[in-house]
Amino acid sequence: MSVQLAVFLENRPGKLEAITKALAEAGVNIRGISMASEGEFGVLKILADDPEKAFRVLKEHHYTVSRRTVEIALIDDRPGGLHDLLAALSARDINIEDCYGIALEEGRRAAIVLDVEAFPEAEAVLKQRGVRLLGDRELGTI
Amino acid sequence: MYWEQSLETMERRELERHQLRLANASLSAARRSPHYAQVLAGFPERGLVSLAGLDELPFTGKAELRAGFPYGFLAVGLEEVVRLHSSSGTTGNPTVVYHTRGDIAEWENLIARCMYSTGVRKKDVFQNMMGYGLFTGGLGFHYGAERLGVLTIPIGPGNSRRQIWFLQHLGTTVIHILPSYALHLAGYFPELGIDPRRDLKLRIAFIGAEPHSEAVRRKIEEIYGIKVYNSYGLSEMCGPGVAFECLLQNGLHLWEDHFYPEIIDPVSGKVLPEGEEGELVLTTLKREAMPLIRYRTGDLTRLLPGPCPCGRTHRRIERIKGRSDDMLIINGVNLFPIQIEKTLMAIPAIGRNYLIEIHKDAYMDRLEVKVEINEEVFRGTLAELEKLQARVVAELRAELGVTPVVRLVEPSSLPVSEGKAKRVYDLRGGGA
Numbered sequence: 091m092s093v094q095l096a097v098f099l100e101n102r103p104g105k106l107e108a109i110t111k112a113l114a115e116a117g118v119n120i121r122g123i124s125m126a127s128e129g130e131f132g133v134l135k136i137l138a139d140d141p142e143k144a145f146r147v148l149k150e151h152h153y154t155v156s157r158r159t160v161e162i163a164l165i166d167d168r169p170g171g172l173h174d175l176l177a178a179l180s181a182r183d184i185n186i187e188d189c190y191g192i193a194l195e196e197g198r199r200a201a202i203v204l205d206v207e208a209f210p211e212a213e214a215v216l217k218q219r220g221v222r223l224l225g226d227r228e229l230g231t232i
Numbered sequence: 233m234y235w236e237q238s239l240e241t242m243e244r245r246e247l248e249r250h251q252l253r254l255a256n257a258s259l260s261a262a263r264r265s266p267h268y269a270q271v272l273a274g275f276p277e278r279g280l281v282s283l284a285g286l287d288e289l290p291f292t293g294k295a296e297l298r299a300g301f302p303y304g305f306l307a308v309g310l311e312e313v314v315r316l317h318s319s320s321g322t323t324g325n326p327t328v329v330y331h332t333r334g335d336i337a338e339w340e341n342l343i344a345r346c347m348y349s350t351g352v353r354k355k356d357v358f359q360n361m362m363g364y365g366l367f368t369g370g371l372g373f374h375y376g377a378e379r380l381g382v383l384t385i386p387i388g389p390g391n392s393r394r395q396i397w398f399l400q401h402l403g404t405t406v407i408h409i410l411p412s413y414a415l416h417l418a419g420y421f422p423e424l425g426i427d428p429r430r431d432l433k434l435r436i437a438f439i440g441a442e443p444h445s446e447a448v449r450r451k452i453e454e455i456y457g458i459k460v461y462n463s464y465g466l467s468e469m470c471g472p473g474v475a476f477e478c479l480l481q482n483g484l485h486l487w488e489d490h491f492y493p494e495i496i497d498p499v500s501g502k503v504l505p506e507g508e509e510g511e512l513v514l515t516t517l518k519r520e521a522m523p524l525i526r527y528r529t530g531d532l533t534r535l536l537p538g539p540c541p542c543g544r545t546h547r548r549i550e551r552i553k554g555r556s557d558d559m560l561i562i563n564g565v566n567l568f569p570i571q572i573e574k575t576l577m578a579i580p581a582i583g584r585n586y587l588i589e590i591h592k593d594a595y596m597d598r599l600e601v602k603v604e605i606n607e608e609v610f611r612g613t614l615a616e617l618e619k620l621q622a623r624v625v626a627e628l629r630a631e632l633g634v635t636p637v638v639r640l641v642e643p644s645s646l647p648v649s650e651g652k653a654k655r656v657y658d659l660r661g662g663g664a
Binding site: 094095096098099100126127128130131132133135149150152153154155156157158187188 | 423612615640641643
């Protein structure tokens with residue numbers, strides 16, 4: 091399991107840039123980023139090499155930010171790799187709230203970030219199938 | 233428990249006789265000012281036989297005060313005057329109010345009476361976060377607290393980190409603060425690692441100068457872990473100290489040995505029966521430099537019926553509902569900003585600040601409410617935000633009868649003045 095930061099943002103020019111600036115100045119490396127938007131506002135999801143530090147930095151800049159637990163699963167490098175993984179979850183009726191892909195090792199490998207409500211069940215299913223899950227520390231080094 | 237027991241608990245009939253004597257003296261004094269010499273010329277000088285007779289005299293309003301600038305209302309020679317205060321008007325001449333040495337002494341005493349009634353004692357430490365200067369909030373409480381004998385810190389508003397440093401290191405027990413600033417200041421505690429309930433010695437706050445809802449008072453009490461008392465006043469009467477809550481926090485005792493209250497219909501000007509809501513009209517009973525007769529405060533309230541269990545016989549006014557001039561008319565529907573505040577404060581996922589804007593699209597008014605989300609309860613999903621937005625719209629619609637546009641904004645993105653918060657922006661133009 092890993093920690094993802096979710097930041098409330100108004101959908102206006104310069105809002106996103108202010109966040110990346112704050113993190114860059116604090117020396118936080120962003121490993122994955124995704125934005126869910128409703129039009130006027132949205133939620134920015136950030137995977138950082140040091141989530142605790144990133145959380146602190148964003149709080150200091152008065153952002154509304156929350157920590158959410160996610161699974162980051164390495165995807166098998168073959169056709170159907172992602173499909174098998176998702177099929178295993180849907181077979182157990184585990185709903186995915188949100189997901190997005192991230193590239194690793196200069197694009198040689200890929201992982202998918204899964205935000206699920208039924209968290210322990212999802213982790214159990216994935217482990218049982220031998221899917222490799224990345225923790226915060228590995229995310230910082232891969 | 234009482235600062236001046238005989239005055240505060242004076243039997244009603246005796247209090248009314250006392251008021252009649254003072255009202256007649258005040259009328260005679262007022263006639264010495266150019267304004268009242270003219271306005272009261274047609275009324276017999278022998279005085280009133282009952283307080284009810286006051287309703288035959290004309291009102292005094294802000295417009296008259298402005299027209300009388302600078303010295304039209306002064307009832308004593310300049311050599312008697314020691315101070316001037318001015319209210320926060322933004323258009324035309326300022327309204328200025330003068331004080332003799334005697335006026336200042338009476339005012340100090342009233343503030344001491346107010347503070348004492350909520351349990352403030354000499355050993356307290358009082359941090360006065362109201363503005364010093366022309367505004368009466370700062371200096372009024374300052375001298376009142378000194379009169380009571382409390383260590384008084386004249387810090388004034390703003391510089392939030394320093395405020396908190398003083399609160400912490402001096403062991404402040406009592407503060408005087410704008411309600412909007414109390415909420416704003418609370419936003420600094422998390423980053424400073426301070427839990428106000430645990431790390432501060434604070435026990436009492438006085439709030440005033442802005443209309444605010446009961447929900448805001450309770451919110452401040454909860455955040456700081458203190459008792460919060462409502463203070464009412466206006467510079468034209470003296471400043472704060474006109475009416476004040478006792479320990480029961482159920483209406484504000486209007487000090488009737490200094491001011492005579494009437495509640496009128498703001499449109500017809502007719503005096504309303506006791507208990508009905510209308511505009512508060514006050515006649516000063518002891519002011520020397522600038523007595524005011526039947527002054528229209530613009531504040532909407534009512535006189536609460538029945539005696540207060542605290543034993544004080546001075547009647548209570550209900551918390552100010554709004555001003556007769558801050559009513560908004562949105563597509564023909566009348567509403568008060570305080571209704572919006574009350575609704576927002578009852579939704580836990582909403583933060584401390586909000587802003588109301590009224591726009592005009594083609595021929596229709598659009599009420600737009602900007603609200604901050606409460607970061608404590610934000611879980612990081614888009615769905616919860618959409619749900620929250622819909623809930624705020626629905627609850628405001630139910631309260632107001634108008635469907636607002638609700639915008640969720642980031643915390644601290646709304647302007648927070650450290651003076652009186654301006655929360656309503658009517659952008660319709662053309663005096664619509």
